[in-house]
Amino acid sequence: MSIDKFQVKRNAFLIKLFRKYDKDEDQKLQKTEVYEIIKELHSLVANLDEKSEEIDMTQLQFEQVFTLIDKDKSGYMEPKEMVNLLQAYETWLYEKEYRSAMEDLVSGNQVDSI
Numbered sequence: 001m002s003i004d005k006f007q008v009k010r011n012a013f014l015i016k017l018f019r020k021y022d023k024d025e026d027q028k029l030q031k032t033e034v035y036e037i038i039k040e041l042h043s044l045v046a047n048l049d050e051k052s053e054e055i056d057m058t059q060l061q062f063e064q065v066f067t068l069i070d071k072d073k074s075g076y077m078e079p080k081e082m083v084n085l086l087q088a089y090e091t092w093l094y095e096k097e098y099r100s101a102m103e104d105l106v107s108g109n110q111v112d113s114i
Contacts, residue, residue: 014082
């Protein structure tokens with residue numbers, strides 16, 4: 001399978017996910033709907049079968065993530081901003097995991113030693 005086919009599948013998944021939360025079909029998602037998509041993505045990354053309500057994202061972190069998503073500062077997310085959502089979520093997750101790993105390293109909780 002070529003890499004372009006993965007892009008097509010990813011885009012189809014993102015459109016499907018957007019439509020799932022666009023209840024009024026105005027092609028605009030409010031912040032609460034965007035947060036629900038983030039929880040769904042987080043559940044997929046955590047290898048869960050269903051969307052979990054458990055996510056360790058503070059309100060401030062969500063506001064920062066939403067700022068990265070909403071590049072046109074409209075106050076809502078449009079379909080064209082779905083890729084921004086993936087990038088913002090990935091950045092948040094990386095920062096969260098990196099911070100946790102650094103805290104473990106500094107506190108001496110590192111399991112593996114070189």
